[in-house]
Every structure is written in structure tokens, then in C-alpha cells.
Amino acid sequence: MIYYGTPATQATYDLAEGILWDDLHGVIRWVDIREGRVLSGELRGGRLSVLESISIGETAGAVALADDGGQLVAAARGLATISPSGEVSIGPDLIDARPGVRLNDGTADMFGAFIVGTLTVGGDTGKESLMRISPDGTVEVLREGIRLSNGIAFSPDGNTIYHVDTLAKTVSSHSYGPGTFDVREPWVTVLDETHLPEYPDGLVVDSDGMLWIAQFGGSSVRRHSPAGELLDVVEVDALQVTCPGFVGPNLDRLAITTGIEGAQTTDNTGAIFVADVGATGLPAHRWAGSTTNPYWLLPDNERSPS
Secondary structure, three states: OEEEOEEOOOOOOOOEEEEEEEOOOOEEEEEEOOOOEEEEEEEEOOEEEEEEEEEOOOOOOOEEEEOOOOEEEEOOOOEEEEOOOOOEEEOOOOOOOOOOEEEEEEEEOOOOOEEEEEEEOOOOOOOEEEEEEOOOOOEEEEEEEEOOEEEEEEOOOOOEEEEEEOOOOEEEEEEOOOOOOOOOOOOEEEEOOOOOOOEEEEEEEEOOOOEEEEEEOOOEEEEEOOOOOEEEEEEOOOOEEEEEEEEOOOOOEEEEEEOOOOOOOOOOOOOOEEEOOOOOEOOOOEEOOOOOOOHHHOOHHHOOOO
16 A cells, blocks of 8 residues: 655754654654754644754764663764753764764664664775664674664564665564574575665564665655565655654654755655554663663773673
8 A cells, every 4th residue: 555644844854863752751752863963842733843952962873762761872983861851971982993984773672772783974885783782881793794784673572673784775684582692693684675676774663563664765665574575655755765663642653754965856855754554653662771870971880780
């Protein structure tokens, strides 16, 4: 089935991404990556109004919710926290010395850790990685040899992780659970360029376990089964579609971010869209660490194991 998204904002966002529902505060959260802004808004009557915009002073690749009511952000080369009172703290560098590398899309898992990947600005090195960062700052590499790490999501039972490599035009899966990640187990390609006509970007999984994948350069979000079958398409009047996310108290409206980022178009690229698609989402997982006293502000002997 084909659905159509309607603009809920003006076409003003340079690179909006990572949209999700914060059930604790009853607001929508998202980022404008290159502007370094973390935004919160309210959807009423088909219009999304900004309630708060916080600048972290560097790129903001993704935002996740935290148990304590604050927010965790994938900053340029490390994590950042925004406390419930709005105070920003920037953590230590988590990336090696390669120039032009920054953190990109990320999400919290069901165990309170944060999963985030890297990209090289303007490059395709094939050396990007996907990391899991525990609340105590322990870093575990889950995947290497990525061309551009992007959307991350989990199956409803939490036993499968999905991951987008944008430049490879793939969505891959791997088993997931508590404890050490089995890097010896190969990632399985679920979708590739035969399924995805344009570049896959952000990704969300609905309550039925279906995958909703933004098409950067494709003016759409595509819904696929985990077996690869195309089920639905949501078309929007914006070329550069970046991320879908289910929002609202019932998680029954699909919000879709887009970004201008150099686009030469006369459409609504840069707007955030909403669509009613007959599906519901899953509640966002939360970071288990503190956003008031994050691990990088604590003495080593006060860090709790994850």
C-alpha cells in the first residue's frame, strides 16, 4: 500500500534525524545533526511545534532517552549528556586519530547501553565501526569494515539487531542479547540494493517486527518484512529522507525527518512529515547511565559495572 506523509514543519532543517517519542515527558525528540541541536516538540493538529532546542556545541548524530529523565547524545567524537535540568556535558573522545570521523546514528538497547556507529565526512573508507557503550564507559566493537554506519533497531523480542550501512545499500541482522557480543557470528544481509532503490538511512521496527527504512534520495520510507518482502511505501514531498519514528502516546503516527544538506530541490526537503500508516511502534529503550553525573565525571573507582 502507498501512504502519503504531510509536512508538519517548515522546510528548515539542515539534517534532521533520530526522531522518537519520549513517553516520560510526552514530547517528540530529534536532532539537527550538523547544527548540533537537540530538539523537543509537540504535535498538535498535524503541526509539530518546537518546545525546546539545546545546542551541544558540536555535531549531534542521534539522541537517546535516559532512565533519569535526561538525554544521551552521540556528539562528534564521544557521548554527551543533557541532564533533566538542561545542563550539557561532553564526554571523552571514543574515536581513533583518523581525520574527518564522527559518530552518527545511535540508539539505546534493552539493557541500558548505547549502540552507535561512525562515518567519515565526505569519504568512503570502509573502516567505520559499530560500538556498544555501557553506562560505565566500557566500549565494545560490534562490527567493523562498514562504509557508513547508520540506522540501528531491534526486533520486538530484542533477540535481533538490525543495522544499516548506507553506502553499501544494505540492512543486516545479527543475534543480540546480554553479555559479550559474538563477533565471530557473521552479520546476515536482510536487504540490499535489489530491495532498496536509493540509499537506506534511518531505521525503525514496528510492533509487528516489520522494518521501516528511510530512503535518502528516494522521497520515501519503505516497510519491509524481515524476509525482505516490500509491504508498504510512504511517499513524502522531500528528496532526502533521513529517519522514521513512531510518535504519540499510542505510538501510532509515523514521523519522518528529512534534511536539506546541499540538496538542490524545490520540494519540502528539510521538513518533518507525519503519516498515518496503520501500524504502531515500540517504546524507546533508555540509557541506564546518569545524565547528571555521567561516567566521565566520576572517579574510576566509583564507576559501576554495566
